[in-house]
Amino acid sequence: MANFIGIDVGSVTTKVVLIDQKENILFDTYLRTEGGPIQAIQRAFRQLYEQLGEVEVAGVGTTGSGRRLAGIMVGADIVKNEITAHAVAARWVExxxxxxxxxxxxxxxxxxxxxxxxxxxxxxxxxxxxxxxxxxxxxxxxxxxxxxxxxxxxxxxxxxxxxxxxxxxxxxxxxxxxxxxxxxxxxxxxxxxxxxxxxxxxxxxxxxxxxxxxxxxxxxxxxxxxxxxxxxxxxxxxxPGPFKVMGALGAALLAKRNYERRRQPSKFRGAASIASFTCIPRTFTCDDCPNNCEVNEVYIAGELVSRWGSRCGKWNNLNLSSADRSENRWGTGLKISRSS
The missing domain is CATH 3.30.420.40 (ATPase, nucleotide binding domain)
Known part of the structure; x- marks a missing residue:
């Protein structure tokens, strides 16, 4: 039976919910983010794996202020704002x-x-x-x-x-x-x-x-x-009973609806993998124009998996060589220019 995961990453707490095809809650956790959303997500999936093993997942949704990072990290199929997620969960409850x-x-x-x-x-x-x-x-x-x-x-x-x-x-x-x-x-x-x-x-x-x-x-x-x-x-x-995890519950319900509408395989990376891989965010500032875009990158197990923040889109290509940047300035917040 297909299962669905919802993740709600906030500034203070991180919540994860697993529901089945009949929308029964099989697992939920509520953890302090403690300034480390990546570590909090990994702790949550470590708990999930220890309790249920590697469950079959047909869809994953993320929400909350850290929804984009969480979505990249776990391989989410849908990313929604917290208003939508909480509204869906509220209607499901009442x-x-x-x-x-x-x-x-x-x-x-x-x-x-x-x-x-x-x-x-x-x-x-x-x-x-x-x-x-x-x-x-x-x-x-x-x-x-x-x-x-x-x-x-x-x-x-x-x-x-x-x-x-x-x-x-x-x-x-x-x-x-x-x-x-x-x-x-x-x-x-x-x-x-x-x-x-x-x-x-x-x-x-x-x-x-x-x-x-x-x-x-x-x-x-x-x-x-x-x-x-x-x-x-x-x-x-x-x-409501699941009052602490309503955002995550809503994200799981939205993931289920998305799956039922599109019937596409999930991009979920697997609970065991998420709990153990290295995930490193990096940032640099492009000064090729007056916009001075802050470009964000996420590396999983040493591989660049996502990049965003460039208004013109020039940095959207993940295959750009690292030689296009000043390597000695990684993560310093200094402006980094592409070489000519």
Whole structure:
């Protein structure tokens, strides 16, 4: 039976999901990217191989901020943005979904649906208040494990008002209130309410939130944030079972649809191979014209497999000799000119 893989590489976490032909989830993992997306992807496929061996894969999809690198690395058949992937997964979980609240490690987004069809979305712009990295930072500063952050919020009987206009103001006000001696649970409950207010103002931007509301992304594990959304919106917030890996699930579903439409063999490199080969990204700047394009390359097992970033397309040919560049400047960020 054919299987399908979805990969979601974000700035903070990397997720991988394997589904079968009937769309049952056979494997999923949620790992910290820790600044190394290549290593995180390899750890994920090492887990997959150790648990299931070399499974038959008919299609692979990637999404997230690192989707292009991930797609090249694993041999993806389809590469999609995270809005599309999350929307597909949300509809798969709940066909009557009206709104998706998605808060990840460093970004927040909201997707609006009408009759099960996505009709619009918004994303956070300059403010990261309420994202996973922001909450992680506050938990460390308060000396509380992030896994217990939401539990503290639910213990509160008197949430403290926290300025939530942006992450800087929220943290500054939280420190000020902490120094005044307020209880941690009241501080955390107040912070959750402030961050929800920030989200509704800066991400939802006043648009009406229609049920069924799905809360997904890593922050959905925070029951304090979920309770704050329910309090502000006056409606039930549903956290789906695979809430942490919805982007990867959506990518897997999109890979399945792509296979069913085209029926072409997958370019997937194999779990064991991905887990063990060397993958090295490199970059150089072409100064043949005023565009000064930053050209990116990816080498797998010493072989150049992809190059992109050249606006005119002159570097799209993977067979260009390395003699066309100044070899002693690899990866320095200096301008590199082709020889005459």
């Amino acid at each position: 066909p009557k979904v009206g709104t998706v609240i998605d808060i990840g490690g460093q970004d927040s987004k909201i997707i609006f649906f009408q009759n099960g069809v996505p009709i619009g979305f918004n994303m956070n712009t300059v403010c990261a208040a309420g994202t996973g990295s922001f909450l992680d930072h506050q938990a460390v500063r308060l000396g509380i494990p992030i896994e217990q952050f939401g539990e503290y919020a639910l213990k509160s009987t008197n949430p403290i008002k926290i300025a939530g206009r942006c992450g800087v103001f929220a943290e500054s006000d939280l420190i000020h209130k902490q120094q005044m001696g307020y209880k941690k649970e009241d501080l955390i409950a107040g912070l959750c309410l402030a961050l929800v207010g920030n989200y509704l103002a800066n991400v939802a931007r006043g648009r009406k939130i229609e049920p069924v509301v799905l809360f997904q992304g890593g922050v959905a594990a925070n029951i304090g944030m979920r309770a704050a959304f329910e309090q502000r919106l006056g409606m039930e917030i549903v956290v």
